[in-house]
Amino acid sequence: MKKLTAEFIGTFALVFCGTGAIIIDQQTGGAVTHVGVAITFGFIVMSMIYALGDISGAHLNPAVSIAFTVAGRFPLKELLPYVISQLAGAMVASITLKFLFPANELLGTTLPSGSAMQSFVLEFILTFFLMLVIIKVASGSKEQGMFAGLAIGSVVLLEAMFAGPICGASMNPARSLAPALVSGHTQYIWIYLTATTLGAVAAVPVWKYLAGKPKNNINVIIK
Numbered sequence: 001m002k003k004l005t006a007e008f009i010g011t012f013a014l015v016f017c018g019t020g021a022i023i024i025d026q027q028t029g030g031a032v033t034h035v036g037v038a039i040t041f042g043f044i045v046m047s048m049i050y051a052l053g054d055i056s057g058a059h060l061n062p063a064v065s066i067a068f069t070v071a072g073r074f075p076l077k078e079l080l081p082y083v084i085s086q087l088a089g090a091m092v093a094s095i096t097l098k099f100l101f102p103a104n105e106l107l108g109t110t111l112p113s114g115s116a117m118q119s120f121v122l123e124f125i126l127t128f129f130l131m132l133v134i135i136k137v138a139s140g141s142k143e144q145g146m147f148a149g150l151a152i153g154s155v156v157l158l159e160a161m162f163a164g165p166i167c168g169a170s171m172n173p174a175r176s177l178a179p180a181l182v183s184g185h186t187q188y189i190w191i192y193l194t195a196t197t198l199g200a201v202a203a204v205p206v207w208k209y210l211a212g213k214p215k216n217n218i219n220v221i222i223k
Contacts, residue, residue, distance in 0.1 A: 002055055002056075003055060003056040003057075003078075003082075004056070004081055004082070004085040005085075006052040006055040006056035006058070007052075007056050007058075007059060007060065007082055007085040007086050007089065008085045008086070008088055008089040008092075009048075009052065009089065010048040010051075010052045010056070010058050010060045010089065011060045011061075011085070011086040011087075011088075011089035011090050011093070011174055011175075012089035012090070012092055012093045013044055013047075013048050013089075013093075014041075014044055014045060014048060014060050014089075014090075014093075014172075014175060015089070015090045015093035015094060015108075015174070015175055015178055015179070016093040016096060016097065017040055017041075017044040018037075018040055018041040018044060018108070018175065019093070019094065019097060019107060019108025019175070019179050020040075020093075020097055020108070021036060021037045021040040021041070022037055022106075022108040023097060023101050023104050023107060023108055024101075025037060026104065026106075027101060027104065034161075034164060034165065035161065037160065037164065038157050038160035038161040038164060038169075039157055041156050041157065041160045041169075042153045042154060042156045042157025042158075042160065043153060043157070045060065045149075045152060045153045045156045046149040046150060046152065046153025046154075047149070047153075048060060049148060049149035049152060049153065050149045053148065053149065056082075057074075057138070059082060059086065060086060060172070060174075061086065061171070061172040061173070061174060061175075061200075062082075062083040062086050062087065062172075062173045062174055062197070063127060063131070063171070063172060063173055063196045063197045063199070063200035063201075064131065064134060064172075064200060065079055065082045065083055065086070066079065066083075066197055066200065066201060067131050067135070067200035067201050067203060067204055068135070068138075070201050070204050071135060071204045071207070071208070073135070073138075086174045087174050087177065087178070089174070090174040090175060090177065090178035091178045091181070091182070093178060094107055094108075094178040094179045094181070094182040094183075095182055097179075097182075098182050098183075104183075105183065105185075106179070106183050106185060107179040107182055107183040108179045109168075109176070109179040109180045109183050109185045110167070110168030110169075110170045110175070110176045110179075110180075110188075110192050111168060111185065111188055112166070112167055112168070112188055112191065113165060113166050113167075114166060116188060116191055118166065118167070119166065119167035119168070119188070119191050119195075120191050120194075120195045121195075122163055122166060122167040122169075122195075123167055123169075123170060123171065123191060123192060123195035123196050123199065124195040124196075124198055124199040124202070125199065126159045126163055126167075126169055126171050126199065127171045127172075127195070127196040127197075127198075127199030127200050127203075128199040128200070128202050128203045128206075129155065129159065129203075130152070130155050130156065130159065130171050130199075130200070131199065131200040131201075131203035131204070131207075132203045132206065132207055133151055133152060133155045134152055135203060135204065135207045136207065136211075137151045137152065156171065159171065167191075168192070170192045170196060171196055171199075172192075172196060173192060173193045173196050173197060175192075176189060176192035176193070176196075177189060177192070177193065180192075
């Protein structure tokens with residue numbers, strides 16, 4: 001239950017602060033700015049990893065949990081409870097924001113500014129890169145672990161910075177599903193459920209290939 005509570009709190013914080021920044025930016029006529037929104041998403045992910053990482057791993061993202069399960073680094077029996085906790089945290093965050101800002105129409109819903117396929121491909125690639133970083137720093141040395149929050153938060157910030165205006169840079173099914181359901185704008189939710197999950201899972205075999213030990217020792221190759 002501690003793990004599930006941590007996932008609930010972490011995902012709540014992610015959606016509350018991240019989509020909250022979008023809402024407040026709209027409510028104040030751009031006071032937060034796009035750059036501020038991207039920084040908010042990156043910093044809240046980084047903060048929650050440092051706060052909750054040693055309890056639950058701070059997945060905060062169903063796509064990440066699914067990819068870790070595919071990689072054999074997360075028990076299958078814990079996958080569904082994790083995803084439910086993440087979705088619940090996201091939903092409560094969006095409901096809270098709806099209460100605080102009832103006049104806001106979208107509540108930070110991710111919507112494509114161009115074609116659906118453009119956003120689908122972008123979300124796939126963005127989540128692929130994110131998962132590649134996550135699975136590396138989450139399985140590396142203790143020194144890498146100390147910087148896991150910084151590395152992962154930086155990727156979220158970077159990708160939200162340049163891709164956010166086009167596809168929303170979700171990279172997270174829970175982050176997109178909750179505001180879409182609460183606001184009623186669900187027409188493009190399929191993009192953010194499928195592309196992000198497929199992108200995260202696609203990173204697993206690539207990571208395994210790149211992280212695999214070479215067959216020959218470097219000294220043997222030199223000789």
